[in-house]
Amino acid sequence: MHPQPLVSVVIPCYNQEKYLKETVESVLKSSYTSFEILIVNDGSTDHSLALAQNLADQHSSICVLSFENGGVAKARNLGIQAAKGSYILPLDGDDLIHENYIEEAVKILEQKPSSKVVYCQAVKFNEQGQKPWKLKPYSRYQLARDNMIFVAALFRKSDWEKVGGFSEDMKMGREDWEFWIKMLKDGGEVYQLPFVGFYYRLTPTSKRKKTGTSQKKRERIAYLNAKHNDFFQEQLNGPLRIQRTWSKPYNTLMRWLGLL
Incomplete structure (x- = not known):
């Protein structure tokens, strides 16, 4: 029987001791069994590192890497660099996945060599409850205006290598958007699984809030x-504008007026 390809789940962790165990347990419950978990401690000042090492002591599939704080893009890259799997799933240290997510995503990547990214439907949640995360359908035109693929999608390590990984100098947030642009701007299929497989935790200190100014x-x-x-230029007829949805009509008008 064909052996299951190894999936490397890379979990960057900065001061997430409160949620890390739950995140790791959501991976350990996976129906897919050929995986490794790399917890990348990004210079945490709480007990995240001790907790990660404790989890690694209990589960042979977990490996802990620890570095000075360098930001989430660098932590992801360091984890993916060390990963042994041909497929990568980045998962932030406070989010959760459904037990069927990895198995169903690997099926697509194995069956469709033209697919570059596989993700799923998602919900946002906190202590008060959860609500569906309404993600726009993927197209390269839509990707030029906004990101609809959260970071916890599966892709090939070889594609990560080709584009040089996550951009570590992008310190102003949404580095996953830039990563998907890099990976997909020259083509490749994106597939969204038809079920909720990802749970994005809303916290008072979440990065999305800090980078929303x-x-x-x-x-x-x-x-x-x-x-x-x-x-x-190819997708929007000119640069991305502050009012992103107006980028193409504005650029088209500016060209027509001879101002671009």
């Missing part, structure tokens, strides 16, 4: 335009 947004758009001008 208008200043961060301006920095992010300038960064993306500088790095992926070719992609935005």
Whole structure:
């Protein structure tokens, strides 16, 4: 029988001792059995490292790496670099996955060599309850305007290598969006599984809140335009604008007026 390919679940962790065990347990419950878990301690100042090492002592599939704080993109890259699996699943240290997610995603990656990214439907949750995360359907045009693929998607390690990993100099948030642009701008299929397989935890200190300011947004758009001008020209007829949904009509008008 064909052996199951190894999946490396890379969990960057910065001060997430409160949630880390639950995150790891959601992976350990997977119906898919050929996986390793790499917990990357990103210079935590709480008890995350001790907790991670305790989990590794109990489960041979868990490996702990520990570094000075360098940010989530660097932590992910260090984990993926050390990963032995041909398939990668980045999972933040406070989020959860469904037990069938990895198994169903691997089936797609194995059956469809043209598929580059497999993700699923998702919910956002906290102590008060949960609500569906309404994600737009994927297309490269939509990806040019906004990100609809959360970071906890499965992809090939070889594709991560080809694009040079997550951009560690992108400190203003949404580095997963830039990573998907890099990986998908020259093509490749994206497949969304038809069930809820990912649970995104809303916390008072979540990075998404800290990086949602208008200043961060301006920095992010300038960064993306500088790095992926070719992609935005192709998809939006010009640069990504602050009012992102208006980028293409605005650029098209500016071209018609001879101002672009």
